Amino acid sequence: MNINKWLSFEKISFMSISAETMYKVLQVFAWLIFVGLCIQAGGFLFNLVYVLFINAGGAANFWEGMDLSMLYDYEKGYFVVITGLMVLMAVLKAIIFFQIINGFMKKKFTLDRPFTGVMVEFISTTAFLSLAIGILARIGGKIVTHLQKQGLTLPDSKQLTIDGADVWIFMGVLLWLSVKIFRKGMELQAENDLIV
């Protein structure tokens, strides 16, 4: 009997420690990804402005050896659209991670009362952003394929960081469904609070 009690106590404390550690690890990862995405978005934007207004030769080494000179020479408009999509997607991804960090910092994610309006707002915003990224990635992918059919040599979607449309859309749909579940959860939680 005592051993069972001790085992259950050990299990609970082990679980709480690991959950806390996981919480911190996730926070560190979210920060790292957020900073990386901000640098990427800023870099894309700076290089776009630099190539358009200062030095067109910069398109040959747009980002980490990415050669977009052929695209720039072919049609300036396409160059702006593709790089604009890259900037926009990086910014949207950064916003998602900013939201996660904000949630961690302001302690919005509580396991005691998970079904809150704040949580629903967080998930619905993330779902909307994921869907937006997915749609933009899909559009970008189609444009890249169209240009490649025209005979242009372009880096692939992955290198252009506009890949993974299906995954983003899938995530968006799943999160949207989660919002519905959380809304129901909020109602049940509110009712449960009034059961004495």
Next chain:
Amino acid sequence: MPIVVNLDVMMARRKMSLNELSEKVGLTLSNLSILKTGKAKAIRFSTLEAICQVLDCQPGDILEYVNEEKNEP
């Protein structure tokens, strides 16, 4: 709601404060307050049993059905 909670009446009869009842029943003050003010949507049998035991009364002494339609002029 047609179910009226007469907890305050029973507490007054037994001369028991909310704090004392909370301690003896093992309910939080906020939950007891929800019950007392009639905001509660449901009451567990275990809670009712504990309250009846502490106040030495029957469930009918705490809960009362009032037909609102009959009482309306």
